[in-house]
Every structure is written in C-alpha cells, then in structure tokens.
Amino acid sequence: MCSESETMALRSLSDAQPAWSKTTTAERAKVAREILAELGKDEWSTAGEWVAKEMELQQVNDPGLGAASRFVFGSLVKDFCLSLVAAAEGNVLPPL
Numbered sequence: 001m002c003s004e005s006e007t008m009a010l011r012s013l014s015d016a017q018p019a020w021s022k023t024t025t026a027e028r029a030k031v032a033r034e035i036l037a038e039l040g041k042d043e044w045s046t047a048g049e050w051v052a053k054e055m056e057l058q059q060v061n062d063p064g065l066g067a068a069s070r071f072v073f074g075s076l077v078k079d080f081c082l083s084l085v086a087a088a089e090g091n092v093l094p095p096l
Contacts, residue, residue, distance in 0.1 A: 029088030
C-alpha cells in the first residue's frame with residue numbers, strides 16, 4: 001500500500017503524462033541526458049534510503065541483495081536512457 005505522499009507523486013506523474021506524450025524526441029533525449037548525468041554522479045543510490053526500503057519490501061536481510069537491486073535498477077534506467085538518446089540522434093546501439 002502506498003503512503004499518501006507516494007499516491008500524490010504517482011498521481012502527479014499520471015497527470016503529467018499527456019504533456020509528456022506531446023514532447024519531441026529531442027526534448028525526451030534532453031531529459032534522458034539529465035537522468036544519465038545524475039546516474040553518473042551516483043548520488044541517487046542512497047536517496048531516501050530506497051535500497052533499505054526495497055529490502056524491507058522484499059523481506060530480505062542481505063546487503064548483497066540490496067546492492068544487486070540497486071545495480072539492476074540503475075542498469076535498466078541507464079540502458080533505457082541510452083536507447084532514447086540514440087534513437088533521437090538516429091543512432092543504433094550495439095546489440096547486447
């Protein structure tokens with residue numbers, strides 16, 4: 001169950017969707033580059049103690065699993081953003 005603040009944040013994202021869908025690929029690539037810059041700083045990894053909360057949600061007590069969750073999440077976001085930027089620039093990413 002989401003807290004009231006989480007519900008409001010999700011509602012805000014949902015409300016913003018029509019505006020986001022009207023953005024150009026260049027505008028989306030700009031946002032993706034900003035996200036990649038933040039990932040590069042690696043300050044997001046401890047923001048709001050999300051790793052600890054994720055471990056609690058998954059009912060695990062192993063820091064290694066928390067680190068793995070952080071790594072997988074960061075990798076997924078990075079790959080998505082790189083794909084978005086490449087598509088906006090007319091490039092193709094190398095196959096995995």
